[in-house]
Amino acid sequence: MNRATLSLIAGTAALAAVTGYAAFDSPSASGAASEAAARLPVERTSLVCPAPSTSDIAETSYTSFTPVTQGAASGGKALLQAAGARKAGHPVLTPKAPGTPAAGDASGGDASALLGTADGAFAPGWTVQETTEVAAGTGRGLQGVTCTGADTEFWFPGAGTAAGRTDYVHLTNPDDSAAVVDIELYGKDGAIKAPLGENVTVKPHASDAILLPTLTDERQSDLTVHVSVRSGRVGAAVQALDDKAGGDWLAAAADPAGSLVLPGIPKDATDVRLIAFSPGDDDADLKIRLASPGGLITPAGNESLHVKSGMTAAVDLGDVTRGEAGSLVLTPTDRDVPVVAALQVVRGKGDGRETAFIPATAAVGTRATAAGNSAKGTTLALTAPGGTATVKVTASAGSEGGTPATKTYTIRSGTTQNVDAPVPAGLKGTYALTVEPASGAPVYASRTLEATGSGVPAFTVQTLPNDHGLVAVPETEQDVSVLLK
16 A cells, blocks of 8 residues: 555545544554544444344344434434345435434344444444344343444354354445355364355355254354354354243454453353354463442362363353352463454343353443443443542433433452443433543443343343444544554
8 A cells, every 4th residue: 555644634545545434443453553643523433233034933123323423524324224225215214413312123033133333422432232022932031232344253152052042143244246255163072074054155145044053063062153254244143042041143352462351240140151262372260250330259179171172161150149249250361362252141040041152352441331221121331340430420311202311330350240231311211321531541331221021031231332333544744554454
């Protein structure tokens, strides 16, 4: 790429054209670039929602929200519609204004993957929540996922092909050209032969759901799925369903790192299972600690986990939270070896069990938002493993009415709190929660939604990483090439 000096306006346009919405405000940006660049609201965002359950008794709702962002462009719109739909196709939902949620639904076997775009004032921090209630059958319970941007690599520790599991890898291509994808599987003994997972073609503006047991004859409870894109880009998520213990979406874990945080384990969890994978050439030894309301503690009998290179390791932590809020914190015992990890969390017992997943996640950073909340059945978990932090949480107006509300919380070092999140006054419909760290150490967050029906403690957990609503833009006449590396 030719090096050139650009004005602020030209630099913004060049960055938007090259990187779209994704690679902004991230820890990987160079220090020099961060210091020299201003941060401005993004002007376009794209999201992909996987196809929900095709069960005739499944009911799926979508909630869209864009937080009001100072300095955002005026005008614009957000649109969410079925993959493959023409421009004249019927949108699932059309948000009216930033700061107010919009809701839509799709029920029964005709539900499909969705593609979304937002520009202008609707783009910075745009988030869409997909939530499905399945009354009975495989995967019954509550399934939830935050719609995400397309990318070229994903890690999913926690998938499975064991008897009773029905796991699908959902791949959605939002672009005008085909994408070519490889799906690799790693079990307790290393890589698993899966030739049918190579060179998978996903057509433009289309989505495929690939059943994991069709890729291998091996039946294992704890697998790590690696999705890598040879050409193009896709959105990816794993739908993990169990015949007897419900199921949920397994979102992609945070990029491999030596230290990881998995926030917001429900305090009444009856079983918590940690699954980890080391993608590099070295084994990893991880120290396991629980960030509880009282501070960091080491689970008795589960002080550490050894993860062999290229192999999936798992450990059952039982009811590790013991009735209190908690988050898992993984740090190296010696050398810093990158790993990926997720938790499989169970509530209830026997035939009344329900399952959800908590992948390792990045810190909230500047801001994160969770849509689709209700006055009852929403739990917001905040943890600050590295130092005390102050956090502002804002409840939006309701999708059908209500007045926004804000509260500020102090999260002590090494603790997790299930905070009493604000609720809009006069709430009608659903609302969004926006988390903004005000001072102190990095904060990690997740949101749990609950629903009760037929005696099953149905729930789903979504982590809250940075919403990437801001883009680093060089000062006038600053060379932008450093930001494009």
